Amino acid sequence: MPQDAIQHFREKGFVTIPKVLVDLEVEFYRELLKDAIKERKQSDNRQLSEKSLYEQSFIQCQNLWEDYPEIRGLAFNQKITKLAADLLGVDALRIWHDQALVKEKGGRKTDIHHDQPYWPIKEHATITAWIPFDKITPKNGQLGFYPGSHKTPKRNFIDIFSGEVSKEDINKISAIKDIEPEYQLLNAGDISFHHGLTFHEAKPNLSNEDRLVYTVIFFADGSTRDSDRFHFSVDRPGIEPGQAIASDVTPLAYPLKEIPPAPKTPIQESFNFLQKSGLLPKT
Numbered sequence: 001m002p003q004d005a006i007q008h009f010r011e012k013g014f015v016t017i018p019k020v021l022v023d024l025e026v027e028f029y030r031e032l033l034k035d036a037i038k039e040r041k042q043s044d045n046r047q048l049s050e051k052s053l054y055e056q057s058f059i060q061c062q063n064l065w066e067d068y069p070e071i072r073g074l075a076f077n078q079k080i081t082k083l084a085a086d087l088l089g090v091d092a093l094r095i096w097h098d099q100a101l102v103k104e105k106g107g108r109k110t111d112i113h114h115d116q117p118y119w120p121i122k123e124h125a126t127i128t129a130w131i132p133f134d135k136i137t138p139k140n141g142q143l144g145f146y147p148g149s150h151k152t153p154k155r156n157f158i159d160i161f162s163g164e165v166s167k168e169d170i171n172k173i174s175a176i177k178d179i180e181p182e183y184q185l186l187n188a189g190d191i192s193f194h195h196g197l198t199f200h201e202a203k204p205n206l207s208n209e210d211r212l213v214y215t216v217i218f219f220a221d222g223s224t225r226d227s228d229r230f231h232f233s234v235d236r237p238g239i240e241p242g243q244a245i246a247s248d249v250t251p252l253a254y255p256l257k258e259i260p261p262a263p264k265t266p267i268q269e270s271f272n273f274l275q276k277s278g279l280l281p282k283t
Ligand SMILES: O=C(O)CCC(=O)C(=O)O
Pocket: 057, 058, 101, 103, 110, 115, 128, 130, 141, 143, 200, 201, 202, 213, 215
């Protein structure tokens, strides 16, 4: 890892590392992901216009690593996890969750937000690897970051789930005041990393192709749950506020002795509707 990439990440809260995956890996995982998403979303026949505004930003399938053993090779890829650990400056990482984010052709923008408030993790050593399987241009859902916004430790919960985020709400975010987003050009194989506190957004997909992206979120081993805000990654294994977040739902991702098996912790019945929607694993 070049030192200037670490410097860039620490200063700006994001960085793109070029050519992490070779062409063969890109082709292999692209096909696996497409099949997995098709299977997860097989009962969803809605047109884009029939979906909620949030769902018009992307099709979302979480914890694919559980259902699809071959996708574990990507979620726990040691080239990626080592980069993530070095950028955060930590010795060991756990996976929080993975997800496919397909911005469909014609899909709307992804509203501005930062991620950490969605996660009940007390510490701030969190990072997302955003892995595109298409070339990312200004026309197909390009990701943009607000440089330095991760340095403000305040967590602003932005509700991107229930409709367009209003100008009024955006104006309240002091961490992005007078800052313009920096949009990222990426080729398939390149990986964009962002800190959990970095504000970001993505442009609409004005192209004729769906934009296929897979992301994996990691957090420093030893992190603890800070609140009872619901999250599948801690509520499924019953981790209470104050406890270390360590279970087979969020296994060690770096360093890795061997790729972990699917979690044994069962998925409670209350998650049935999210399983049926294809968001969560089947078993
Ligand atoms: O891919 C997108 O449109 C948004 C990605 C995002 O918000 C994230 O990975 O945190």
